[in-house]
Amino acid sequence: MRIIDLSSPVDASGWEPDPVNHRVMTPAEGAAHCASEMREHFGLEISPADFPGGEFLNNDFLELSTHTGTHVDAPAHYGSKAEYGDGRPRTIDELPLDWFHRPGVVLDLTHLPSGAVDAAEIDKALARIGYRPQPLDIVLLHTGADERSGTLEYFTRFAGLDESATDYLLDLGIRVIGTDAFSLDAPFTHIVEEYQRTGDQKVLWPAHMAGRRREFCQIERLAGLGSLPRPFGFTVSALPVKVKGAGAGWARAVALVED
16 A cells, blocks of 8 residues: 655745744753753753753744644634534534545646636536545545645635535535645635625635535645546545644645555
8 A cells, every 4th residue: 555645744934824933942952941841840950961962852843823734624714603503613623533534536627727616627527537426535626736835826826616616526425625725715816806806705715605504624735636646546544633622733634545
């Protein structure tokens, strides 16, 4: 079995709308920090020079959004109220893990221009590969946007789903939809321009707003979908980090492919 990495990194050197702050504590600084902690909290005296080589352990401190890098959006991300169940959308720590370890199917949308993709295009993509997704399959959208990761263009040039395309997949019983783009919706610039042109609120992030009506999750900012050897017949594993009460959680998404 091959394990194919489908994740984009958390990279403080790349462009992000919410910049990532990554501070590294070196092993030498770790020795000084440990000595200080032992003294302050436990009343024990140890010198940084006592550590082998004058070093202890390094550490990394990050300030970032849960939507940085590959991550899973929970229903709570879409709004404070839901039109299903008891009306309270679930947070990332409350979701069933078996949603995120399922058979996968990847749809090639790389030929489409930046903007919104409708249900007809999703139907064509499925017809091209001759596969009908089963309930709880994980559908992955290969837009090619990951090639621009780390640049401003990554956030403004990609294909995303409109309301009809999102509902098309949810009608099949899909509960997790993934994309290699920044968002499951069309780019923010496209959405705002459409709203200014039409004045119709339905064009405002329809793929996300569908989550207020129907419970589902998105895996955003995937990578390497073009490296999958076939469009289906593999397993996707994208278990989200258990951030209590959060609307999203980072994930190390992989494809498990049996040779």
